[in-house]
Amino acid sequence: MTTLWDTTGTAVVAALAAERRLAGSVSAGLALTLVVVVDESHVAEAEAAATRAAAQHPCRLLVVVRRRPDAPESRLDAEVLIGGRLGPGEAVVMRMYGRLALHAESVVLPLLAPDAPVVTWWYGEPPNLIAHDPLGVFADRRITDSWLSADPMGALHRRAHDYAPGDTDLGWTRTTLWRSLCAAGFDSLSGPVRRARVAGAPGHVTRALLAGWLQSRLGVQVEVSDAPGTGLSEVVIELEDDVTLRISRGGGTTAVLSRTGQPDRTLPLPRREIGDLLAEELRRLDPDEPFAEALEAATGTRGLSDRSPIRRHIWHDPVESPDPDPALTVS
């Protein structure tokens, strides 16, 4: 491990090269570079999650912590590790102070693994517009988490407004196990669907996306209802021939699947750590069309998949205007 205080990007590149030599034969093939954007207060959680994901996808991990963009002096501190506390691969943790925080790409660009895809993950309040953050502009895949926003549903609408192919939201990743149960329950059913309902905590992003997905796949309006608890609690699908499929969280880490005319089944429905969600995201590096369709249905937007996957950087100084475009804040 090398720790550099008040350093430069060039010194970080040199330190990474030196660590690689020191590690002997370079440990493994690199499949991608993962850029993590995080606040100082959440660094430990983000590191733990990224380490877990990196254990399944050989990657170079670049953690960017922006601190006090209003500080008078710019400064860069960095830590370079290979096969250390951040998993078996290569990792660089960078803390950027002052104006440098707004030009983080100047340090990150030379550190990207040559010609490997770049994935940027914001752990914290997602950017209003990804184009405001250069670390998102050069990424092939961008992962936000609307659930972490102060206003999650507002953030989800902003994601739809801002969407470009290659974007995903961890709110969507959290639907995977539920979607998989729905699909499995539906496997031996056929016939038109009369109606469907998703129940969960009010204002829950995952509830909206799951309902949006069902709507886009089943072609019926999906009712969203409130239920006590912190997450999703139930999905009910009624078919025209009076068969009802119901999947409800059975407390703890299981779900109960019930279907008219069949005995109830209890199935595992674990609550996944954020690292596992991230690992699932890293499995695919191409645009996720089913997400785009679910997002369209959940937010009433259209044509998301037809947008250009390429963004152009829009200069935005958070010190001058904390919220650049109030019109974007959808209630």
Place this chain on the structure above:
Amino acid sequence: MSQVHAPNPLRDPRDRRLPRIPEPCVLVVFGATGDLARKKLIPAVYDLANRGLLPPGFVLLGFARRDWGDGDFESVAKEAARKGARTEFRDDVWQRLAEAIKFLPGSFDDDGAFDNLARMLTELDATHGTQGNAAFYLSIPPSAFPTVLQQMARTGMADNSTAGGWRRVVVEKPFGHDLESAKELNRLVDTVFTAQDVFRIDHYLGKETVQNLLALRFANTLWEPIWNAHHIDSVQITMAEDVGIESRAAFYEQTGAARDVLQNHLLQLMALTAMEEPASFDAEALRAEKIKVLGAIKPPRDMAAYTVRGQYDQGWLAGQRVKAYREEKDVAPDSKTETFAAVRLEVETRRWAGVPFYLRTGKRLPRRVTEIAVIFRKAPHLPFAKTDTEELGANQLVVRVQPDEGMTLRFGSKVPGSQMEVRDVAMDFLYGEAFTESSPEAYERLLLDVLLGDGSLFPDAREVEDSWRVIDPIEDYWRDHDDRGGRPELYRAGEWGPKGADMMLARDGRSWRRP
């Protein structure tokens, strides 16, 4: 009649996050108390459950000659899962699975027990919604196959149309002990079940690296142009084990290394290395190509020169003294069973004409390793002084199947310094342990494929028979040799096989790669 459904609207081919989950079904394990069931099958079932890959209606039904109830089997299975599972053991997952674990006591010649089994399968359709789907795993000695299969035929439980769902059977190697017995077995299995419902497990084919061999060959442009006799000098396929025969003496005495490993694992690896590009990756197309290449493999013409068998003698391995094969428990003191086999085979096609494939396998070799080494021809002309390239070997591409799954490419590079010197360096691609811990174990993958009905990783009857066609003449030659007073050449435990194996390659001006 199997049910036909409209496609599930919630399954979208673009949606690759959703795992493939089989239809509701029963997995019936014959020999549920055996070694294989405890060490591999039950842990694999648990792992599938833990990953959420089992269908809502799933039942694990054990069948064995024990006076047990569901609970006894469940507790044995729990212990097995706790010990053998690759994923973390979680009590709540087990609780769910435990509700779907049944046991049926009975011996294979007991008509009553099979009538019970047939009745139970029908009952499960009602109580667990299994829709007539069942897979039968024959984790039993081959000698018991005919009895069990006849019982299944008698009770009609192997019949898709009476069952109302699918009925599949899983058979473990050995698939017979020669061509005749294999044909007999295939005839039996394929008449009781339909050929496409028979799954023969060769667990090597479930390994990630073996599947990656197909990706390596057919997804890249780099290798295809040089994957032929113009550029490849020879291919060496090695499967070495450091263990002895452990408690399998009775089986091993009858079998030997060639039948145990060469006939299935090594010939399958060879077929995947040598086959032409399949039209698609479905079971049918893959098998068609494998059968073509297996049919083109010819046993060596000069058996004396190009087949070698060995038997381990006492010696030292990994710092410990180990016994000779003949001193192992239950092995005849004058046993002529081979524990090492090496052969030189050729593939008689335009692509491979003149390229020898050297295959070797053995027990009590220095370390456990399985690899495929493709050795390229040397450059026809080297513009360097002879002394510059003395340390330069042939380029090699090595696919390491186990352990350290991955690939190595060996090529020449200049030694840094003021002189021109070229020597071999290795470039490694490693699926390091850290990156594969989450990938499924071979049995897990194969079991899932059985339940999904995907046969692409399972050899069919024709492949098995074609493999025996290669091995039978070698076994015949060795038997004749025995009759004339011959015996396998001894090698010290902890050596890379008998001298004869080295001589075999030396005769061709080559040498074995040290894996």
